[in-house]
Amino acid sequence: MKKSLLALAALGAFAGAAHAQSSVTLYGIIDAGFAYNNNSNGQKLYAMNSGNLQGSRWGLRGTEDLGGGLKAIFVLENGFNVFNGQLGQGGDMFGRQAYVGLGSTQFGTVTLGRQYDSVVDYTGAFEVGSQxxxxxxxxxxxxDNMNNSNRVNNAIKYTSANYAGFTFGGLYSLGGQAGQFNRNQIWSVGLGYSQGPLQLGAGYLNVKDPNYSFFGNNATSRAATTTPSASNMSSRVYSGFASAKTQQVISAGGAYTFGAATIGATYSNTQFKDVNNEAGAGLNPAGYTGGSGKFHNAEINFKYQLTPALLLGVAYDYTKGYGLTDAKYHQGMLGADYFLSKRTDVYIDGIYQHASGTDSTNRTAVANINGLSPSTTSNQVAAVVGIRHKF
Known part of the structure; x- marks a missing residue:
């Protein structure tokens, strides 16, 4: 009897220790605002808008200490629209992130699931759309997906530990098509450096069959097996290239902070290769017989912490098409962000875009600010004012 009581006491102590070394955290962001678009398919649009600075979300993050510097980790992250409760990311329950893996303080982390690519991880933070x-x-x-519009399903991902300011990583996604090993395949690699006031990053992304594997990997997307002529690529900037076999992105970015000011810049080269590779007339509205739609993009940005609570920002972005398109997009941005506390801020942003040339649909280019319906003219203006709370 005495031995049994001692065994139970020891087991209880062990369970308590194991529990103390594990944790699960509930976290989230609620971002809501009022948005204005001066030309949405020819009409002014006034709308309540969710997830402006950051997508509204809630998530669970867990760790378990396995000893010897090794831990098990997981993340389940849901996106939603705060105004109507709808799921984000095309109807996926955990469409923002969902992964599990092992992490080592010495060797880095390996995770499996729905995850971010290396362009997002190593260069996305330098563009102002993510700030x-x-x-x-x-x-x-x-x-170029620097704003993380698309996630990667079925992904195996490695992220290194920090070595004197340097980090690196890579991702590989299996397409899962019987007899077609390369179909829907995605892979990426990246490198970052952060030391003192200087931050740098570079990334590479290669996507096979992007209309389905990258733009169409959500619950409500149009699948290749059921609707082969349906496009998941809505922006006129590249929607005419939905039949491309491959999307390739090369990106780089950096930022330098001096006092209260930070200056940053990004560059990307995006190519939709082998247009007219995917079957279906709906994927090739311009009737291309081959070739590639290509884009250079360069952004320069500046932000200034005017007071501990008030941040001001200004940026300019230039996109130049070549190959199957010669469209050009000039975009200017102004913004202010006022922090009421560490977790709550209010903001206002204005965006102006001017387009010229011929776009991916082989028509006169019109302005098409990210996330909005296209303008009917070469110009478009958007503005948003809102509040964000983190928990």
């Missing part, structure tokens, strides 16, 4: 300008301020159509 103070709202997703309207992302590069046109978020053509």
């Amino acid at each position: 103070w300008a709202s997703y309207f301020g992302a590069h046109p159509g978020d053509l």
